[in-house]
Amino acid sequence: MVQKFGGTSVADTERMRAVADHVARTQRHGARPVVVVSAMGKETDDLLRAAREVSASPPGREMDMLITAGERKAMALLCMALNEMGVGADSFTGSQAGFVTDSTHTDAKILDVRPDRIRAAIDAGRVPVVGGAQGVSHDNDVTFLGRGGSDTTAVALAHALGAQVCELYTDVSGVFTSDPRLVPDARKMERISFDELLEMTANGCPKPAMRSVEFARTHGVDLHVRSAFTWELGTLVTTTGDSTEEQDMEQAIVSAVTHDIDEAKVTILGVPDRPGIAASLFRALADAAVNVDMIVQNTSADGYTDISFTVPHGELERAAPVCERMATEVGARRVSTDDGIARVSVVGAGMRSHPGVAATVFETMAANDINIEMISTSAIRISCVVRESQVEASVQALHDAFSLADGPTLVD
C-alpha cells in the first residue's frame, strides 16, 4: 500500500510525528506501507521565491536541484520520526527509488520506474519513504516532476509495485458533493469514478493532480483521498465510482455539484464562419501559453458566429491581445472579455443519455432567477457559466435539486 502525504500533512515536526504514528499503525495492522512525501508546508513556495530573488530566468536544471531539496528534508525527517517509534524506515530520493525521467527540467515526465531498492526495503521489513515529484534523467541530473508531482510519484510507484490502492493524504477528509463552505449539507462521497473526479473543478475539492488521476485511470490504480488530520476514511476513486452494484447500469447518477470562480470569459463576436478559423485562434492562444478551458461556439446563423471560451483569471491579460489580433486578422466584429463570471457544474455518470438531468439543471437555475451565460456538456458533466455573484445560490440550489445531501441521485 502506497501512502502519500502532502505538504500540509507534514508542515512541521509535530505533524511529522503524527504522520509517522499513522504509518506505524498501518504497519501494525499487517499492511506493508510505502510512503511518498511532499516538501513541508510552504517550503516549495519559499524556494521558488528565493530563486526569483537571484534570477529572472533560473535554469531548469538548477530549479530542479533547488526544489527537490524540500522533499529530501521531509523524507529524512519522517524516517527519523518512524525509527524513533521503533519502525525501521529508509528514505529514497527519486533516483534511488528508480524514477527515470526525461530531461524536461521543472516538468519532467516519468519514462520508467525501477523500484528495486524499494522492493528490497519492503522485503527486509522496512518502510521505504520516497521523496515525491523527483527523478533522475539519463544524463544523471536531478529532475522535478512539477507542482503536484508527488501525487504522480505515488500513483506510479503503486503501479510499479503492483499495489492495489494509493492513499493520498491531504487536509480535507475526502471529495464532497459540493464545497462545504458554500453548501453546509454537502456530503463526503464514499466513491467516485476517475472520470467524474477529472471533470470536477478546483474550488472546494481536494483534487489530486490531474496528471496523477489520469495515470491512475490508465493503469487501474485505485485512489483513496483522505485526511491526515482526522484519519477517517475518505473517498475512494475507482474506474466505476459509485455506479457499481446496487444500480442499473443504464441509470444516470448525479454525484456532485462543483464550481470554479477562477475563470474569465472571452467572446469573439461576428467571426466569419469559415473552416480553420477556430483552429488558428486556439493555436495562437496555445502559443501564448493560455490554458483555454470551456469552449462554446454558437450555431452560425448568417455566415457569422460567436466563439466564447473561458481562461484562468491570471491569463486573461495574456489572452486578450492575442484575441484582438486574431479578430482583426480574420475580420471578426469585436472581442469582449468578462472576469465577473464563474462556472457551476453538475457531475455524474450517464448524463448525455438522460436529458432529464440537463432539464433539471436549467429549470433549477430559472426558478432561482439565475441567468446562464454559457452551457457546455460532456458525458458526465453539465457546466453553466453564471455571474460570479450567483455562484453560491446556484450551487446550493443544484445540490438541493438533486438531493445530494441524501446520497447520489439516480435519474431514470
Added chain:
Amino acid sequence: MVQKFGGTSVADTERMRAVADHVARTQRHGARPVVVVSAMGKETDDLLRAAREVSASPPGREMDMLITAGERKAMALLCMALNEMGVGADSFTGSQAGFVTDSTHTDAKILDVRPDRIRAAIDAGRVPVVGGAQGVSHDNDVTFLGRGGSDTTAVALAHALGAQVCELYTDVSGVFTSDPRLVPDARKMERISFDELLEMTANGCPKPAMRSVEFARTHGVDLHVRSAFTWELGTLVTTTGDSTEEQDMEQAIVSAVTHDIDEAKVTILGVPDRPGIAASLFRALADAAVNVDMIVQNTSADGYTDISFTVPHGELERAAPVCERMATEVGARRVSTDDGIARVSVVGAGMRSHPGVAATVFETMAANDINIEMISTSAIRISCVVRESQVEASVQALHDAFSLADGPTLVD
C-alpha cells in the same frame, strides 16, 4: 582555482548575488573558478534542530539525507545567480562531483575523488558549483562529511583538479596575530604555515576545519583564508608560512598569540609512578569519548606524580567520574577539577631550539602578575594555562612583548 564559500557568505539571496558577482569577476580576470558552497546561514543548525524534534537518536543515513539538502539549495541558488549574470554555471552534488566516501554516516571519510563531470564542465567554459561536505557511499547512499566538511570538499577537489590554491571565504578577513576583540592592534597575517595554523586554538581565529588543513598540508594545496564581505586579500596558508625568503632558516619566528577559553583542567594528584598508569587512564577517557587536549605530567619526586590535562568544558562532567574511578583503581590520592582556566599560546616556527622565546613568555607573564598553572610546548607552540579572568591581559601582554602589531618577530 577552487573558491569555497561558508554559510555566512551565502546567508541570504543578497549575499548569493554578491558571491556570484565575485565569482564572475574571478572568471573575467582569466581564472577558471570551481566553487564549493556550504548551506545558507544557520540552515544546518535548523535542520539539526528539526531532527532532534522528531527523534532522540536519528539514524545516520537519514541525518545525512537531511543535512545535505542545505548545500543543494545553496548550490542551485548560486548557479541561478551566476547564470543571471551571464556566467554559465552548473551545480553538482557530492555524488555528481565524484566524491566517493565510506559509509560512516554523519562523519564520512573521502575514499576517492573522481571529478570527471567537474573537468568536463570546466572544459566547456562553465563554472561548476559543488555542494560541500557531501559524497556518495559504495551502497549508493548520500553521505555527509561532518561539520566543517565543506572545507575538506574544497581542498580535496583542489587537489584532485591539480589546482594550486584553494580559497576559503569566510566572514573575517584572514588569520590574525591575536583575537582583534581582545587585542585592538592585532594584525592580519599575510602568510602562515599549516603547522602554525593547526597549533592555533579556536577563539578569535577563523580556522578552517582541522581536517581540511591536515589534508591541504599532506597534499601540498595552499589555502587562502579571506573575506567574502570585503573581498580583500587574506592570509595565505602554505607549507613554509612566513619563513620563506628574507629570513635566516635558523631564526625562530613568532607569528601569533592565541587563546582558548573553552577548556577545563583536571588534575590527578599522588599517582603512583608506575609504567602503564597514564596509558590506562587515557584509554578510559577515550572510551568515554572525552577529547583530552593538553597533557602535563610533572616529574616524579617520591614515587608519586601529578597528571594534569585539559578537556573541553562540555566534557568535564563526563571526564570527572572516569578519573575518580581510575584514581581509586591505581591508588592515586585525589582528583581535582577546575573550569575557571584558559589557555594562552604563542605560535611560531623554530621555538624549541630558541629558548629565548619561552623565556620571554614566562618573563612577560611574571611582569604582569599572571600565574602560570600549566606549561606545554611543541616545536612551534608554547602554551600556558592561566586563570580565565587573566586571558585578556595575558594575550595583550604577549602580543606587545613580541611586537606582533609590527610584523612577525624574529628571535635570534
